[in-house]
Amino acid sequence: MDISLNFLICKDPKKIILIQELAEELYKIEETDKTTALLWKYVEKIDHSALLLLARAHEKRREPDKMIKALNILTAKDPKNYEAFYLLGNAHILKNKNLETLENYKTAIELNPKFEPP
Numbered sequence: 001m002d003i004s005l006n007f008l009i010c011k012d013p014k015k016i017i018l019i020q021e022l023a024e025e026l027y028k029i030e031e032t033d034k035t036t037a038l039l040w041k042y043v044e045k046i047d048h049s050a051l052l053l054l055a056r057a058h059e060k061r062r063e064p065d066k067m068i069k070a071l072n073i074l075t076a077k078d079p080k081n082y083e084a085f086y087l088l089g090n091a092h093i094l095k096n097k098n099l100e101t102l103e104n105y106k107t108a109i110e111l112n113p114k115f116e117p118p
Helices: 001-013 013-028 032-041 048-060 064-079 082-094 096-111
Strands: none
Touching: 013 032, 013 048, 032 048, 048 064, 064 082, 064 096, 082 096
C-alpha cells in the first residue's frame, strides 16, 4: 500500500487529498498512531487542516513535543492560524509550562477574538 500511495502522489500531487482524507478516517476511529505515521510521511505536502489533525492526534497520544513540532511547521506557513496557537497552548499544558500556555492562548484570542475552544 505504501508504495502505491507514493506512486499516486508522485504521478498526481493532487492525490495528497486522498492521504489527508485517509488520515481523517483513521483519526475518527482512534487510530492515532497510524494517523501520525501517515501525516508525518507527507508533512511537507499536507495542508493546514491536516497539520492541525496531526497535532490533535499527537495530543491524544500525549506527545507534546511532536505537537509543537507539527504546529511550528504550521505557524511558519500561516502565522495567523489561531487554532495552531490554541493547540500550542494545549501542548505546553502537557509539558507543565504555564507561561507558554498563557502566551499561546493569548495569541489565539488576539488573532480571533471570537474563537471559542472546543
